[in-house]
Amino acid sequence: GENVEQHPSTLSVQEGDSAVIKCTYSDSASNYFPWYKQELGKGPQLIIDIRSNVGEKKDQRIAVTLNKTAKHFSLHITETQPEDSAVYFCAASIGAGNMLTFGGGTRLMVKP
């Protein structure tokens, strides 16, 4: 089955700096890669996703890149703000809406 590895497990950055979280996946059939943000006391919320026919996707300060050959994808957050502090999960599936395999999570702390 699919295995998703996520690094780093914790990340501390200064406000205004960029943050990068990386994930690798094992199943070359996976074609849908969402990212979730989980704030304290809440469930994970979808923040951005990418499909395998696209190499990069941006939404304001966040972007995701996908390298199908190397089987890895990354989340980039620019100009970080204290409200970006949260746990972030990457995931992969074969087809959007099918069962996701999640990475282990990254705790991002943005220091003011």
Added chain:
Amino acid sequence: EADIYQTPRYLVIGTGKKITLECSQTMGHDKMYWYQQDPGMELHLIHYSYGVNSTEKGDLSSESTVSRIRTEHFPLTLESARPSHTSQYLCASSEFGQGAGRSGYTFGSGTRLTVV
């Protein structure tokens, strides 16, 4: 507004009690999931359902059981709660589709269970 609801948000209960964690969604999604989240963040799949009368165990062994009698409702039951069941429980739903807006999971806010 389409959403997914979990109740209660917090529950403190004594050892040996029977409990049911409720999860309901208004989106008509066919697939629903229960995850157990440990303090170390990781999400562990304990049950899932692909539709009415369909339930399967997930990757993490759990003493809980689930039912799916209605599309919108996916309750999780512990017949006899133990301190080892103390955890955060997250419910999610999804719908297969490739079009815009039909992607990924929608999660509930979770139930924080403490068994004393």
